[in-house]
Amino acid sequence: MALETTLEAPAPVRRIAMLLDEYVNRLGVIWVEGQIAQINRRPGMQTVFMTLRDTVADVSISLTCPRVIFDSLNPPLVDGASVVVQAKTSYYANRGTLSLAVRDIRTVGLGDLLAQLERRRQLLAAEGLFARELKRPLPFLPTVVGLVTSPNSAAERDVLDNARRRWPQVRFEVAYAAMQGPRSATEVIEALGRLERNPEVDVIVIARGGGSVEDLLPFSDEALIRAVAGVRTPVVSAIGHEPDSPLLDLVADVRASTPTDAGKLVVPDVGEELQRIAQARSRLTNGVESLIEREQLRLDTLRSRPVLADPMSLIAGQATEIQSLRDRARRRLEHGIDRAGDDIHHSRARVRALSPLETLRRGYAVVQDEAGHVVASVNEIAAGSRFAIRVADGHIAATADAVRKIEELTDAD
Numbered sequence: 001m002a003l004e005t006t007l008e009a010p011a012p013v014r015r016i017a018m019l020l021d022e023y024v025n026r027l028g029v030i031w032v033e034g035q036i037a038q039i040n041r042r043p044g045m046q047t048v049f050m051t052l053r054d055t056v057a058d059v060s061i062s063l064t065c066p067r068v069i070f071d072s073l074n075p076p077l078v079d080g081a082s083v084v085v086q087a088k089t090s091y092y093a094n095r096g097t098l099s100l101a102v103r104d105i106r107t108v109g110l111g112d113l114l115a116q117l118e119r120r121r122q123l124l125a126a127e128g129l130f131a132r133e134l135k136r137p138l139p140f141l142p143t144v145v146g147l148v149t150s151p152n153s154a155a156e157r158d159v160l161d162n163a164r165r166r167w168p169q170v171r172f173e174v175a176y177a178a179m180q181g182p183r184s185a186t187e188v189i190e191a192l193g194r195l196e197r198n199p200e201v202d203v204i205v206i207a208r209g210g211g212s213v214e215d216l217l218p219f220s221d222e223a224l225i226r227a228v229a230g231v232r233t234p235v236v237s238a239i240g241h242e243p244d245s246p247l248l249d250l251v252a253d254v255r256a257s258t259p260t261d262a263g264k265l266v267v268p269d270v271g272e273e274l275q276r277i278a279q280a281r282s283r284l285t286n287g288v289e290s291l292i293e294r295e296q297l298r299l300d301t302l303r304s305r306p307v308l309a310d311p312m313s314l315i316a317g318q319a320t321e322i323q324s325l326r327d328r329a330r331r332r333l334e335h336g337i338d339r340a341g342d343d344i345h346h347s348r349a350r351v352r353a354l355s356p357l358e359t360l361r362r363g364y365a366v367v368q369d370e371a372g373h374v375v376a377s378v379n380e381i382a383a384g385s386r387f388a389i390r391v392a393d394g395h396i397a398a399t400a401d402a403v404r405k406i407e408e409l410t411d412a413d
Contacts, residue, residue, distance in 0.1 A: 017093035024091040065102035130250040142202035146195035150179040155207040155259040162263030179208040184218035207259040210240035219246035238262035360392035
């Protein structure tokens with residue numbers, strides 16, 4: 001498609017843009033292989049913008065992918081993933097940019113391998129093998145530390161050297177296994193079983209010094225993951241370095257970023273522990289001294305009180321008060337007795353005043369006949385009869401010579 005233009009008759013930009021769009025559309029739907037870079041998910045937009053980079057040359061092209069397609073990928077697409085994209089070329093005339101409108105994305109090579117690992121991770125997680133509540137704490141000071149690693153490896157030296165530097169008396173039981181290759185997962189499972197059967201082993205470390213994704217595949221083996229989940233001894237995963245993350249890291253009770261870090265995690269630092277002991281002893285000493293000082297102050301305060309400074313003063317004061325109470329009681333008792341004596345004397349005087357004997361003492365007498373009856377009238381005694389006269393101090397026997405009534409008595413009588 002030729003376009004004739006001259007200096008005098010140039011083509012407008014819109015014409016050129018339209019011709020470019022027509023030409024690009026002729027390419028149709030294509031499959032393109034490359035590496036994903038610069039994923040841009042803008043909030044609220046239904047399109048995800050990415051860059052597809054050539055794996056060899058320094059060439060790249062923009063991708064526009066519907067959010068539905070991007071979100072449906074399992075595992076999610078990340079920077080650096082190798083993919084094959086089905087797309088249609090698109091020319092955006094307003095900005096003069098060329099891009100590929102994505103219709104399908106497939107991971108390939110390493111990306112496909114990562115997708116398989118992600119699906120395995122999801123299945124094992126659904127079974128609960130990675131649950132946080134299943135994680136067991138590491139012992140403070142293990143009797144024996146089990147170590148699964150390859151013989152004469154840098155990982156073995158890192159774990160042993162760092163652990164012994166922190167706690168020189170630490171004991172290790174090393175079970176060697178291939179940490180790479182087709183036999184690696186099986187040998188690691190066997191070594192793990194030997195250490196699990198040793199009753200002195202309190203914690204097991206599985207250590208390897210990093211590597212590529214392909215090198216670390218044995219540590220994402222499903223059989224190994226289930227074996228680690230089934231042991232009773234706490235397991236520390238020390239595979240690779242910080243970017244490396246095999247499935248063993250998820251099922252282990254503790255993940256160490258490096259073998260060096262694992263050596264620091266399994267045993268305490270003797271220097272730090274001695275310092276903590278010294279600090280604890282210092283706090284205890286200070287606490288006991290403070291307690292003694294407080295109690296001594298309380299004793300001094302109590303001793304300075306008058307009652308404790310001179311205990312007899314309190315007793316003397318109480319003795320004086322008791323003596324005063326005794327005197328008061330004695331006086332009240334004496335007064336009561338005196339009043340009671342007076343009452344008795346008065347009562348006795350009144351009784352005596354009313355007594356017939358007291359009347360007799362005043363000169364009166366009681367006349368009784370021979371039968372002992374009191375004679376109250378002259379009619380009760382005849383002349384010549386015998387009778388008795390009762391006076392104050394005895395009886396007088398008498399005989400009536402004559403009996404006369406009062407009215408018969410004369411003044412001369």
